Amino acid sequence: MTARTSLTTVGVALLLGTAFTAPSAHAERLIVSVSNHRVTVTPNYSGEELVLFGSVERDASTSATRGNYDLVVTVAGPRADMVTRRKERKFGIWVNTDYRQFLQVPTYLALFANRPFDAIASPEVQRRQQLGLNNVLLTQRVGPDYADVVPNDAFRSAFVRLRSEHGLYREATSAVTFLTPTLFRTGIPLPAEVPIGTYDVEIKLFSDGALVTRTETAFEIVKVGFEQFVATTARQNGLAYGMVTAFMALMTGWMASIVFRKD
Amino acid sequence: MQLYLPIADLPVNVFLILAMGAAVGFVSGMFGIGGGFLMTPLLIFVGIAPAVAVASVASHIAASSFSGAISYWRRRAIDPALAAVLLSGGIVGTALGVWTFTLLRSLGQLDLMIALSYVVLLTAVGALMFWEGVRAILRARRGKTAPLRRSGSHGWIHGLPLKMRFKRSKIYLSVIPIVVVGVVIGFIGAVMGIGGGFILIPIMIYLLRVPTSTVIGTSMVLTLVTMVFATVMHAVTNHLVDAVLALILMIGGVTGAQFGARAGQKIRGEHLRLLLGLLILAVGIRFAIELVIRPDDLFTIRETGGAA
Numbered sequence: 001m002t003a004r005t006s007l008t009t010v011g012v013a014l015l016l017g018t019a020f021t022a023p024s025a026h027a028e029r030l031i032v033s034v035s036n037h038r039v040t041v042t043p044n045y046s047g048e049e050l051v052l053f054g055s056v057e058r059d060a061s062t063s064a065t066r067g068n069y070d071l072v073v074t075v076a077g078p079r080a081d082m083v084t085r086r087k088e089r090k091f092g093i094w095v096n097t098d099y100r101q102f103l104q105v106p107t108y109l110a111l112f113a114n115r116p117f118d119a120i121a122s123p124e125v126q127r128r129q130q131l132g133l134n135n136v137l138l139t140q141r142v143g144p145d146y147a148d149v150v151p152n153d154a155f156r157s158a159f160v161r162l163r164s165e166h167g168l169y170r171e172a173t174s175a176v177t178f179l180t181p182t183l184f185r186t187g188i189p190l191p192a193e194v195p196i197g198t199y200d201v202e203i204k205l206f207s208d209g210a211l212v213t214r215t216e217t218a219f220e221i222v223k224v225g226f227e228q229f230v231a232t233t234a235r236q237n238g239l240a241y242g243m244v245t246a247f248m249a250l251m252t253g254w255m256a257s258i259v260f261r262k263d
Numbered sequence: 264m265q266l267y268l269p270i271a272d273l274p275v276n277v278f279l280i281l282a283m284g285a286a287v288g289f290v291s292g293m294f295g296i297g298g299g300f301l302m303t304p305l306l307i308f309v310g311i312a313p314a315v316a317v318a319s320v321a322s323h324i325a326a327s328s329f330s331g332a333i334s335y336w337r338r339r340a341i342d343p344a345l346a347a348v349l350l351s352g353g354i355v356g357t358a359l360g361v362w363t364f365t366l367l368r369s370l371g372q373l374d375l376m377i378a379l380s381y382v383v384l385l386t387a388v389g390a391l392m393f394w395e396g397v398r399a400i401l402r403a404r405r406g407k408t409a410p411l412r413r414s415g416s417h418g419w420i421h422g423l424p425l426k427m428r429f430k431r432s433k434i435y436l437s438v439i440p441i442v443v444v445g446v447v448i449g450f451i452g453a454v455m456g457i458g459g460g461f462i463l464i465p466i467m468i469y470l471l472r473v474p475t476s477t478v479i480g481t482s483m484v485l486t487l488v489t490m491v492f493a494t495v496m497h498a499v500t501n502h503l504v505d506a507v508l509a510l511i512l513m514i515g516g517v518t519g520a521q522f523g524a525r526a527g528q529k530i531r532g533e534h535l536r537l538l539l540g541l542l543i544l545a546v547g548i549r550f551a552i553e554l555v556i557r558p559d560d561l562f563t564i565r566e567t568g569g570a571a
Contacts, residue, residue, distance in 0.1 A: 045267045046274045087561045093554040095375050096563070158562035192274045193310070223269065230269035234502045242498025245506045246491045249322045249513055253329030256517030 029057040030215040032203050039190065039221040047192040050219065053185040056205060070113065070120040070206040071176045072131055073186055077108025077168075078197030084159045100155040101141040107195040108168050109136065112175035112186045121209045129204060129211060133160050133171045167191035196221050270505035271315045277511060279309070284515020288327050291516070292523025293530075294539045295331065295479030297324040297458025297486045300385065300546060302512070311508070318497035318504045319512065324458045325490040326513035327520045328483045334524065335480030342431035342477045346484040348438050352445020353489050359446070360453025361496065367454075378550055380455055385547025388462055389540050395469075396537025403533065432477045440471060449489060458486040461543055475532060 032054030039048055056069055081103055088097040113120060117131045130136045134151035138159070142149070149156055163169035168191065176186040188201075197220065204214045223231055234241045265274045283305050291298035299320050306316035335341050367376055423437035444466055448459040463482045467473040473481070498504045527535060 041267055043267050044265055044274075046265045083565050085563050085565070087558055087563075089557070094556075094558055155562070158560075159564060162560070162562060162564050193272070196272065227267060227269040230506060234270055234498065234504065234506075238499040238502050239495070241502075241506070242495035242504060245322050245498060245504050245509060246325060246494045248506065248510060249326035249491070249494065250329050252510070252513040253326040253331075253517055254333065256326075256330040256521060257333040260518075260521040 027059060028205060028213050029059070030203055030205055030213055031055050031057055032201075032215060032217055034188070034201065034217055034219045037219045039219065040224045041196065041221065041227055042224065043226065045192070047194070048190045050188040050190065051185060052188055052201065052203075052217075053183075054203065055184070056182040058182070068207070069178070069181070069212070070115065071178075071184055072117075072120065072129070072204045072206065073110075073112040073176060073188075074130070074136075074202045074204070075108065075110040075112075075188055076106040076200050076202075078106070078195055078199070079104040080107050080195075081105075082159070084155050084162075086155070086158075100159075102159060103139045103141055103146065105138050107197075108190075108199065109133070109163070110169070110188060111136070111171045112188075113173045114176040114178060114184070116173045120206050121211075125206075125209060125211070131204075133164075133169060166193060168194070190221070194221060196223060266507070266511075268311075268505050268508050270503060271311050271319075271508055273310060275309065275311075275508070280508065280511045281515040283309075284323065284512040285519035286515075288516035288519025289523035289526070290519075290542070291324075291327055291460075292331060292520030292525075293527035294461075294523075294535065294542075295464065295483060295527070296460035296539070297328055297490065298516075299324050299457040300381070300455075300461065300543075303457070304546075306508075311505075312503075314501060315503045315505055315508070318494075318501060319509045321490045321493040321497060322504060322506075322509040323512035323516050325487060325494055326509075327516040328458070328460075328487040328490065330517045331520055331524065332480065332483045332487055335483060338480075339431070340477055341480035341484055342429050342473075344427070345429045345432055345441065345473065345477070346481045348427070348441045349445040349448075349481070349485050350488055352442035352447075353449035353485055354445075354492070356446035356449025356451075357453045357489055357492060358449075360450040363450070364454050377455055378554055380451075381550045382547055382554065384451070384455075384462065385543050386551065387547075388465060389542070389544030389547050392465060392536050392540030393544055394540070396533050396540050399533035400537065432473050432481075434471075434473060436471060444471065445485070448485065452489055453493070458490055460486050461539070 032052060035051040035053075036048075039050070052073060081101065082105060083099050083101050085096040085099040087094045090097065111132060113131070117126050117135075120126075121129065121131065126132060127135050137148050138156060139146055139148055140156070151157065160169055167189070170189070176184055178184045199219050199221065201217045201219070202214060203216070205212045222228070264277045266277045267274045283302070287298040287302045287305070290296070290301060302320045302323060303313075303316050306320065307313050311319075332341065423439050425438050426435055427438050428435050444463070448463050448466075451457070451462065452459040460482050463485065464478055467478045467482060468475065494504060530538070
């Protein structure tokens with residue numbers, strides 16, 4: 001059935017010739033890979049940069065006139081709840097008064113494209129496809145409701161700005177480079193304080209302002225060896241961990257008093 | 264040299280942390296205080312989460328106070344009986360403090376409460392010590408000897424019942440005020456995340472009239488026990504003690520403390536109190552300024568985890 005449909009499509013395309021530019025959704029295929037699917041955190045870890053590369057595969061049904069491709073890569077780290085607080089002056093001192101809760105938002109978020117989002121698609125498509133930090137869905141709890149707000153909302157923009165200052169939220173509209181018309185690459189910079197967990201990478205291909213196809217991949221950042229041992233022991237055997245740390249403190253203090261003994 | 268901290272989830276420069284540990288250790292050895300009120304803000308400044316900083320500093324203080332306590336013990340500058348009575352109150356106070364901490368956190372505004380109590384406590388204690396130090400120095404200038412008020416002036420504290428003889432300190436005092444002081448210090452320590460040595464020492468000197476020779480050593484024993492207790496408590500309840508961070512701090516801290524202790528012995532007592540008063544006052548004022556001036560950024564983000 002599927003074979004016959006695509007055959008028909010090919011037939012129609014052939015019949016109508018080059019003038020026909022139907023939005024045939026599966027004419028192209030994206031093949032992507034990340035340079036490292038498992039980033040290990042070792043004692044000397046201080047951030048890393050991954051490389052994502054891939055190509056646009058065209059098949060026989062692809063219309064020959066298909067214009068230039070545009071590519072948007074979204075990298076989203078493990079999700080968490082966060083609170084943004086605003087300070088206000090009360091009784092002469094600055095105190096936290098108002099706050100907004102951001103529910104299950106990515107702890108790391110990066111959006112890369114080959115050219116500005118405005119040039120890639122219309123504002124409507126940008127919103128629907130969540131292109132750019134202004135259009136990514138960041139769910140807030142506003143009273144009893146769960147919703148995202150307008151991009152210039154004070155809390156939302158402060159949230160994005162603060163995350164960006166730490167390199168945890170980023171947007172680069174020139175990061176994706178097309179090596180050939182169908183071969184592309186982009187770097188994924190991971191700052192030192194990136195959270196541990198699974199990172200989802202979504203790659204969307206646009207042409208003439210419309211989404212052509214999309215694909216997904218993922219990578220994970222994990223602690224290994226000593227780091228992992230310490231972290232899991234602290235979580236699972238809190239008492240033993242605390243006792244060992246306290247004992248370590250006493251030993252260090254004792255050693256020091258021996259080393260520096262003045263007799 | 265960068266090193267990744269397993270609990271704080273962040274790489275730090277080992278030499279920077281060592282230097283911070285040594286600097287705070289020097290101060291703590293010199294004045295006989297734990298130095299938590301200096302170390303915790305420094306760690307937060309480097310980018311370590313406040314909760315991890317507070318929890319890890321506890322074990323750092325335990326290490327430096329243990330090395331201090333050993334050397335004071337050798338010099339017979341610790342009063343074991345006095346330390347035991349203080350501790351009995353200290354443990355009750357710590358338990359009360361942990362309970363209050365949890366309550367305050369559930370009400371929100373815990374940060375403000377901590378900042379306000381830092382301001383009030385540090386500026387008050389700092390100003391008092393500074394003033395006392397200035398007066399003592401002025402007296403010494405005028406050629407008069409500092410009056411030893413211990414012998415004659417017996418305040419209301421000395422009229423309380425349940426008196427006990429503390430041989431090493433050569434004082435005869437009711438256990439009631441000592442236990443109360445222990446409770447207060449334990450409480451403040453647990454709520455504010457500090458050892459409390461800088462409050463305990465003036466209280467012991469001016470209120471309980473404990474001779475200076477045993478004050479620092481005895482207060483170190485109290486700090487040691489409460490901080491060991493706090494380390495284990497933090498590890499069990501919050502899982503936020505970073506052992507790697509703690510070890511670096513300890514190594515820097517105990518080294519600095521030895522040199523600090525030697526430097527402290529070369530400085531005259533009233534000058535030492537004046538300097539400590541100034542230091543405490545400075546930290547208190549810094550906290551006050553932070554509350555009063557308009558912050559650079561009105562917004563802050565905090566991760567609240569899965570359960571909001």
